[in-house]
Amino acid sequence: MNSAYYPIAVFFAAIFTNNILLTNYLGMCSFLSVSRELKTSVGLGIAVTFVMASTTVLNWLAYTYILIPFGLFYLRYIVFIIIIAAFVQLVEMIIERTSEGLYAALGIFLPLITVNCAILGVSLFMVIRDYSLLTSFFFGLGSGLGWFLAILAMAGIRQKLVKAKVPAGLEGAGITLIIAGIMALAFMGFSGMITIS
Amino acid sequence: MFMTLLMSVAIVSAISLFLALLMVIADATIGNYGDVMITVNDDKKLTVKGGQPLLKALNGEGIFIPSACGGRGSCGLCKVKVTAGGGQYLPTELPWISDAEKAEHIRLSCQFKVKSDVSIEIPEELFNVKQFTARIERLRDLTHDIKEVRLALIDPPVIEMTAGQFIQFQVPEYELTEEPVYRAYSMASVPSDTGHVELEIRLVPNGICTTYVHKYLKEGDEVLLNGPYGEFYLRDTERPLICIAGGSGMAPLKSILLDMAEKGSTRKAQYFFGARSKRDLFLVEEMRELEKRLPGFTFIPALSEPAEEDNWDGAVGLITDIVAQQAQDASEAEAYLCGSPGMIDACVKVLTGLGVPEDRIYYDKFA
Numbered sequence: 001m002n003s004a005y006y007p008i009a010v011f012f013a014a015i016f017t018n019n020i021l022l023t024n025y026l027g028m029c030s031f032l033s034v035s036r037e038l039k040t041s042v043g044l045g046i047a048v049t050f051v052m053a054s055t056t057v058l059n060w061l062a063y064t065y066i067l068i069p070f071g072l073f074y075l076r077y078i079v080f081i082i083i084i085a086a087f088v089q090l091v092e093m094i095i096e097r098t099s100e101g102l103y104a105a106l107g108i109f110l111p112l113i114t115v116n117c118a119i120l121g122v123s124l125f126m127v128i129r130d131y132s133l134l135t136s137f138f139f140g141l142g143s144g145l146g147w148f149l150a151i152l153a154m155a156g157i158r159q160k161l162v163k164a165k166v167p168a169g170l171e172g173a174g175i176t177l178i179i180a181g182i183m184a185l186a187f188m189g190f191s192g193m194i195t196i197s
Numbered sequence: 198m199f200m201t202l203l204m205s206v207a208i209v210s211a212i213s214l215f216l217a218l219l220m221v222i223a224d225a226t227i228g229n230y231g232d233v234m235i236t237v238n239d240d241k242k243l244t245v246k247g248g249q250p251l252l253k254a255l256n257g258e259g260i261f262i263p264s265a266c267g268g269r270g271s272c273g274l275c276k277v278k279v280t281a282g283g284g285q286y287l288p289t290e291l292p293w294i295s296d297a298e299k300a301e302h303i304r305l306s307c308q309f310k311v312k313s314d315v316s317i318e319i320p321e322e323l324f325n326v327k328q329f330t331a332r333i334e335r336l337r338d339l340t341h342d343i344k345e346v347r348l349a350l351i352d353p354p355v356i357e358m359t360a361g362q363f364i365q366f367q368v369p370e371y372e373l374t375e376e377p378v379y380r381a382y383s384m385a386s387v388p389s390d391t392g393h394v395e396l397e398i399r400l401v402p403n404g405i406c407t408t409y410v411h412k413y414l415k416e417g418d419e420v421l422l423n424g425p426y427g428e429f430y431l432r433d434t435e436r437p438l439i440c441i442a443g444g445s446g447m448a449p450l451k452s453i454l455l456d457m458a459e460k461g462s463t464r465k466a467q468y469f470f471g472a473r474s475k476r477d478l479f480l481v482e483e484m485r486e487l488e489k490r491l492p493g494f495t496f497i498p499a500l501s502e503p504a505e506e507d508n509w510d511g512a513v514g515l516i517t518d519i520v521a522q523q524a525q526d527a528s529e530a531e532a533y534l535c536g537s538p539g540m541i542d543a544c545v546k547v548l549t550g551l552g553v554p555e556d557r558i559y560y561d562k563f564a
Contacts, residue, residue, distance in 0.1 A: 039288070040288055043288065062212070066208065066212070067208075070204055070205075070208055071201070072201075072204065072205050072208055074205075075205055075208065075209060078209060079208075079209065079212055082212065082213055082216060083212075083216070086216040086219065086220060089220060089223075090219065090220070090223055093223055093224075093227045093228050094223075094227055096228075096310075096312075097227050097228070100284050100285050101285060103287075104285050104286070104287050104288060105288075108287055108288055108289055
């Protein structure tokens, strides 16, 4: 726990063994709706990674320096969600103003993830697990990359799936959830590789 | 206890206030693009608040671009040509834009935000286009498969149209469609009746809009329309007219003829109307009535396969043959056609054979 390598361990654990999407099943809505094409899922993946890494840091600071000193840790849900929403909004505005290319590639996805539960989930896990600021940052970054990896894999599969004959009742979200389940099973193969509390 | 309560309220409020303040400042600085100029068709200049989607900006200036989804980027209808100041395409536009459209700088106006001065090109007719709420005033069966739909306009209460133009009818989501769709129908009403619109809609098996109109729509229902559109109107000349229609193609010609009658036109006009048998024929009496009001007008209904019980003593044969036999002064005439693509193509061939130049043949094709 106190090892200097701990943040790195958390980073890799968040990507593989404790993947926020495939083990906690958080952030499902955008995962299901935006995983139809590789190109768009890359944009969304990068956006999620960026927002997770930044908001864990912001939320850690707000939690440690505002909520804890006043003994108001039970307000973390509401405080975290408004910080995330404001941050995402602000970043979108800045990107839209400054870089057209970046906005086209990334900014357009930001409003989609304002209320993504994976992002709030990561902030809450960080508090529950009592991470330090550095560990929190790596945890956020790793969780984002893990989510990115999962949606990338799903988009790759779904692009192939277009050619497959899917039973009518399972088209769309149905088959995607089944695939996500099988992917989660595959990711279980990583379990035990790294353990974090 | 009380203190904690007060404290939690104070802290949450303070954080919210801080963030809200931040947003307000950001909105006024980063998000403020100032006023931008939209130049429409190199002519009209509109000054609008920057940063909003083009569709919304134009809407605010009273220019209505047809859109079925209301700006969510899911219908792909609100395309506009941006000739200057366009910038890069957004991923949300690309599914709707073909390579040919990209080369022409056609953008999806609900996604494209106006951040600096832009020049756009939109068809002139769109300036007059509005969205209407209307109530179904009367539904009437014209034949076994054609219904007349009379709509009373609610908001805005009046329409400025030219006889022969069409309107788009919005079908809300129901059994056959998951999202609202638009279908175009010619208006059969006379332009002077500004508070009403009449449509003639033929039932097409499994047609999304026609099934809705025939099976679901009731008198008193409210619907959405937008329009008017179209270049199918009577040219202001003194040339004799040859009008040809079939089925619900009656609508725009009825409007044109009623308009002529009101204006006291004395132009020579022949109106050939093709139907299979008597049960497909409608508004014959109204047309005979028009013959009395319009001195130069003759109505020539023709049946291609009259049934025995029809006792039909009028013209018999395909409409193209009847036109070939009976059309008068063809080389001097202007022709107005409305009907199925097959009928139009055949008629254009016959008319050009009779000596009507192609640039004087006007038509509305129903696909």
